[in-house]
Amino acid sequence: MLSLLSILVVVIYAISLIGRVDGEIGATxxxxxxxxxxxxxxxxxxxxxxxxxxxxxxxxxxxxxxxxxxxxxxxxxxxxxxxxxxxxxxxxxxxxxxxxxxxxxxxxxxxxxxxxxxxxxxxxxxxxxxxxxxxxxxxxxxxxxxxxxxxxxxxxxGAKAALAVAAERAPLAPNGRALLSDPRRDISGFAHHSPQRGQPLIWDDLSYLIGSTTNMKPRFRSYSAKSYWAEGGVLRAGLFNVNTSDPISWEAVLRAYEHARDVDAPALTESDARFLAEQIAANLGPKQAPGKPQYGPFFSIAAFWDSELVQESLEAAGITELTQDELRNVLWPMLRVRxxxxxxxxxxxxxxxxxxxxxxxxxxxxxxxxxxxxxxxxxxxxxxxxxxxxxxxxxxxxxxxx
Incomplete structure (x- = not known):
């Protein structure tokens, strides 16, 4: 009798314990x-x-x-x-x-x-x-x-250099060549002309394009997988918001000039692109001009070029073979202010x-x-x-x- 009573107590305790666990699981x-x-x-x-x-x-x-x-x-x-x-x-x-x-x-x-x-x-x-x-x-x-x-x-x-943009979706320079952001100084293994370039959509997908040996965490603020702009009733890819003071993204965008320039136009070397990007990034915030308050954004692309920021940055970087007008004539189709x-x-x-x-x-x-x-x-x-x-x-x- 005592054994039966003990078993009954254990069963009742087990049922109550199961009920309590089920209740806690339900609450969780x-x-x-x-x-x-x-x-x-x-x-x-x-x-x-x-x-x-x-x-x-x-x-x-x-x-x-x-x-x-x-x-x-x-x-x-x-x-x-x-x-x-x-x-x-x-x-x-x-x-x-x-x-x-x-x-x-x-x-x-x-x-x-x-x-x-x-x-x-x-x-x-x-x-x-x-x-x-x-x-x-x-x-x-x-x-x-x-x-x-x-x-x-x-x-x-859009204030980052977009990397996963296929050439057929990129903005075109006036000579018809694709304007593609190129991060190869920062990411040596980047497959600039890879047919897979346009496939990634989200940040995590970029590792498949760039390679698993590259740590993308330090580059989150500089690059995006892909971004679009709604213009003229369609979505356009591969543009860039100039209102950013990140030199790495600026360098990748400036390197698009080298791919799209005419053969007789002045070159922009890898080191010059880096120095110019650093100057633009450093001077963009403090720059004050019509259409841009100091420590504020440019409100139009016309104001960006009229400010002579790029020309001043070229001079500060010691680049004398290239002018702002020559850069503008190639890069203007890919630049925006939002x-x-x-x-x-x-x-x-x-x-x-x-x-x-x-x-x-x-x-x-x-x-x-x-x-x-x-x-x-x-x-x-x-x-x-x-x-x-x-x-x-x-x-x-x-x-x-x-």
Whole structure:
């Protein structure tokens, strides 16, 4: 009898234990689902703000590094600024990061404030880049008192040299030759004329084109797999947003001149391209001219050439065999002052309502990360905000991939 009673107690305990485990598994699944829903909320809010502020063709975009005033100023190149149509000041209309579009208001979350903010979430971290300065962070926005929170960050793909552009889709120099960004000084194994060049779409795919021996993490802020511009009712590939002070991307773009120039035009050697890119990148932010405020972006390509920035950079680099006009005559078809392709990374978390009302200081029950590459399309936005942004791809990310 006692043996039977003991067995019955063990069975009851086992059933209760299984029920408790099932309940905990169910709660965990619920937290993960909520975290993903919050991440999707952040992603959709980012897309909505991108549409509202950058859907118009007259809007200007530029990385935050253009605002850098000295070598001691944090460059923070992974933060993106937007200047609304008609703007003419150095200060952006807003920074594309969560916190600036909610109660805090425009420009309250700045590059400097994100470096040390306790509420900042890393969305471009060691899984993507190597250097601290290349990381991207965003302010976590709580959802109510207990529903968790979200964060989002938007990166500018057009302010990087696009590498996965096939020659038949590249812009053409006036002589009909393809203008293709060439990073071969920085990435020696790059297959510039490979028929596979146009295949990659996302950043991770570039390793198949470039080769697994090249570490792409230091190059995340300089190169993109592919970017497009919505112009004339079609998508154009291989253009470049001049409002970036990254010398590596500038060098890859300048090297397009060497491939497309006429045979009797002055050459741009590998070392000259490097020195010129460094001068342009260093002088772009401080340059002040009609159509460009100091430490602000160029508002038109005409203003870019009229500023004589390139000529001054040629002289500073000691290049006397080549002039700004000769570079302009070849490169002008590939240069723009905004971008139309952007990478959104979003974060969501779920918190136990019993733990400090779900506050940031409490431990998240679950977190989720996602990214989406979005493209401004030739089609109009149904709500009247310029041209419609559409996703090119979406994926969930593991924390170690951030």
């Amino acid at each position: 699944d619920s937290y993960h689902l909520q975290a993903r829903q919050n991440a999707l909320l952040g992603m959709r809010l980012a897309l909505a703000e991108l549409q509202r502020t950058a859907g118009d063709s007259s809007a200007i975009t530029a990385p935050a590094s253009i605002r850098r005033r000295s070598s001691s100023t944090p460059a923070y190149p992974q933060l993106l600024g937007v200047w609304a149509a008609g703007s003419s000041t150095a200060v952006p209309t807003n920074w594309f990061v969560s916190g600036n579009f909610e109660a805090a208001g425009p420009r309250q979350i700045t590059p400097d404030s994100l470096l040390t903010a306790a509420t900042a979430i890393t969305l471009v971290g060691r899984g993507t880049v190597l250097a601290e300065r290349d990381m991207g962070r965003a302010h976590r926005v709580p959802i109510g008192d207990t529903q968790g929170g979200y964060a989002f960050w938007i990166g500018d793909q 971008s139309d392709t952007f990478l959104i990374r979003a974060y969501g978390d779920a918190r136990n309502p019993a733990s400090a009302a779900g506050a940031l200081g409490s431990r998240a029950a679950a977190v989720a990360y996602c990214e989406v590459l979005v493209q401004r399309s030739p089609q109009p936005d149904p709500l009247g905000s310029g041209q419609r942004f559409t996703p090119l791809y979406f994926r969930w990310l593991l924390p170690e991939e951030i």
